[in-house]
Amino acid sequence: MTDQELKEIMKPENIVYKKSGLLRDNIMHYCPGCSHGVTHKLIAEVIEELGIKEQTIGISPVGCSVFAYNYIDVDWQEAAHGRAPALATAVKRLLPDKYVFTYQGDGDLASIGAAEILHACNRGENIVCIFVNNAIYGMTGGQMAPTTLVGMKTATTPYGRNVDRNGYPMKITELIAQLPGTCYVTRQSVETPAAVRKTKQAIKKAFLNQKEKKGTSFIEVVSTCNSGWKIDPIKANKWMQDHLFKFYPLGDLKDSVKDDPESYKQYIE
Amino acid sequence: MGELRLMKGNEVIAEAAIRAGVDGYFGYPITPQSEVMETLMIRKPWEETGMVVLQAESEVASINMVYGGASCGKKVMTSSSSPGYSLMQEGISYLAGAELPCVVVNVSRGGPGLGTIQPSQADYLQVTKGGGHGDYHVIALAPNSVQEMNDFVALAFDLAFKYRIPAVILSDGAIGQMMEKVELSDFVPRRTEEQIRKECGDWCTLGSNRHNVVTSLELDSTIMEERNVKLLKKYEEISKNEVRYEEYMTEDAEYLFVAFGSCSRICKKSIEMAREKGIKVGLFRPITLFPFPTQQLKVLGQKMKGIMSVEMNVGQMVDDVRLAVECKVPVEFKGRYGGIIPSPDEVLQALEEKLVRK
Known part of the structure; x- marks a missing residue:
């Protein structure tokens, strides 16, 4: 292609894709092949498209995505390990007109922070919770998470997760879908263009739910950790599809509004 | 002369919080301080001043709710008693590290362990020497009367915001439970969002185009040491200016x-x-x-x-x-x-x- 031809193509009216204006120029620390980068991009795009940048507060976790605040250009609070939903609860209640979202991994959300996420969802806090589940602790070097599959080898289950020793992998998203305070609970992924588009729709829907004060929206993104799993990114995608998707099937678990409080009054009448 | 009442120390904490224009209280029941939250729930300040009052699922959640609210520049507080105060130490360390203003009331009881529900001053070391991990201090005020339970709520918030530091009111079960005559403070309105932006806009997370980030994390040791030096200077300044006896x-x-x-x-x-x-x-x-x-x-x-x-x-x-x-x-x-x-x-x-x- 000649320079002239290139110039013909590179016109503003021909742009079909560009980096979100809400993604900062910092170089991401995530490993190549990690799902966090794409998920960050989708959140940035949704906030930009909804035009709510200056009304949005994000809560980042402890774990690989602790530095999420370096990449998405909104106000952020960095929480203690597992406590993001407690922070978000206070922020949203004190600032009910703002948009509040949490971003947590599976160790942060399903292990040390199990109480905070369950109670925030049970109260029906009007927030968006993004849950990135790669079935392992990434930041600390690949240890077993509550979501690690049986038989899966990690730094703390070097011979594979054993139920007698380590218990069962936890389907916390299924648990959360049972809670009356949630309005939208879905499980998505970001390993193909189609999956990316679906996850973006889910995130947008979750923010719109918050606008309409419907209750807690919870989005699990089943993800890869090729460093922790010790396989290359392409194989990691395949491994996720072959194994994680079987135990953590994709799709909506709940899409409604939080339970009607009136329906709970019958028990003491 | 302010309004005179005969009240319990714990009830006065609640009343003083409403009158000090507090934005949010987050707590968890524990004897001998449960009257703080009970009084707030009876008073329904959300109808009067818009103050948020929430019963959290644990003291761990309470203190982290305080962290979330404090990060927004809001006047937020919690109260507890010794075992619950122990559970809050991680959160208080984070609040100190992120330089956030807040008020924590500890109506202390005997320990160690589940100990007793009777009054004690056995949390002195935990409160004054840090309590959680890392190099930090909190401002600690020790009331000896129901009147001071009233007075120290507003004072604690003033100091907390002046120095961006958690302020602890270290009381005990006797002062929390006893009734005395108290002259209540006058009502101070809650600050508007504009007022908070004016006062705390360069750091608080109210939603902005500034990319304000509240964090206690810094992986670069040389910058982390600078943060420690900054905290140390703050504690020296407090030691110079805020001694009360x-x-x-x-x-x-x-x-x-x-x-x-x-x-x-x-x-x-x-x-x-x-x-x-x-x-x-x-x-x-x-x-x-x-x-x-x-x-x-x-x-x-x-x-x-x-x-x-x-x-x-x-x-x-x-x-x-x-x-x-x-x-x-x-x-x-x-x-x-x-x-x-x-x-x-x-x-x-x-x-x-x-x-x-x-």
């Missing part, structure tokens, strides 16, 4: 009680009894436990024949007293533990045995 009958005193909170009230009675016997004893009461009134106690204490630290614990403040007088004066200790409040007689008896008759 009370002296009682010290002008002619030859002996000195040092006591805070409930114990200071008992010592006043012991002083009255001692003076009837011709023993000239006075009281030095630290009101701020951090910053400890080291210099003031040094000047006064070194004039004494002997000093006795009176505490409802096994001897936690006594080391700070010895350090203040640089061990140049005999410093003895009288304590009761496990939820027992010492009587004025036994305090006087200890003074006579350990110092006067020696």
Whole structure:
């Protein structure tokens, strides 16, 4: 292609894709092949498209995505390990007109922070919770998470997760879908263009739910950790599809509004 | 003259919070301080001032809700008692590290472990020396009356915002549960979002185009050390400016009680009894436990024949007293533990045995 031809193509009216204006120029620390980068991009795009940048507060976790605040250009609070939903609860209640979202991994959300996420969802806090589940602790070097599959080898289950020793992998998203305070609970992924588009729709829907004060929206993104799993990114995608998707099937678990409080009054009448 | 009422210490904390224009209270029930949240729920301040009151799922959640609210520049607080205060230490360390203003009330009880629900001062070291991990301090105010439970809520918020630091009101089960006459503070309106932006806009996370980030994390050790130095300077400034203490009958005193909170009230009675016997004893009461009134106690204490630290614990403040007088004066200790409040007689008896008759 000649320079002239290139110039013909590179016109503003021909742009079909560009980096979100809400993604900062910092170089991401995530490993190549990690799902966090794409998920960050989708959140940035949704906030930009909804035009709510200056009304949005994000809560980042402890774990690989602790530095999420370096990449998405909104106000952020960095929480203690597992406590993001407690922070978000206070922020949203004190600032009910703002948009509040949490971003947590599976160790942060399903292990040390199990109480905070369950109670925030049970109260029906009007927030968006993004849950990135790669079935392992990434930041600390690949240890077993509550979501690690049986038989899966990690730094703390070097011979594979054993139920007698380590218990069962936890389907916390299924648990959360049972809670009356949630309005939208879905499980998505970001390993193909189609999956990316679906996850973006889910995130947008979750923010719109918050606008309409419907209750807690919870989005699990089943993800890869090729460093922790010790396989290359392409194989990691395949491994996720072959194994994680079987135990953590994709799709909506709940899409409604939080339970009607009136329906709970019958028990003491 | 403000409104006069007969109230419990714990109830006054709640009333004072509403009147101080507090934006949010997040708590979890624990004896002997549950009346704080109960009073707020009965008062329904959300209808009056818009104040948020929420019963959290644990003290861990409460203190992290405080972190979330404080990060928004809001006036937020929690209250608890000793075992719950222990659970909050991680959160308080994060609040200190991220330089966030907030107020935590500890209506302390006897320990260790589940201990007892009776009053105690056994959290002195935990409150004044840090409590959580890392190099930090909190401002610690020790009320000795229901009136001071009222006064210290607004004071604690003023100091917390002045220095961007957690401020702890270290009370105990006796002051929390007892009823006294109190002159309530006047109502101060809650700050508007514009006022908060004006005051805290360069750091708070209210939603902005500034990319404000509240965090205690810094992986670069050289920058982290700078943060430690900044915190250290702040603690030095607080130690210089914010020391508060009370002296009682010290002008002619030859002996000195040092006591805070409930114990200071008992010592006043012991002083009255001692003076009837011709023993000239006075009281030095630290009101701020951090910053400890080291210099003031040094000047006064070194004039004494002997000093006795009176505490409802096994001897936690006594080391700070010895350090203040640089061990140049005999410093003895009288304590009761496990939820027992010492009587004025036994305090006087200890003074006579350990110092006067020696």
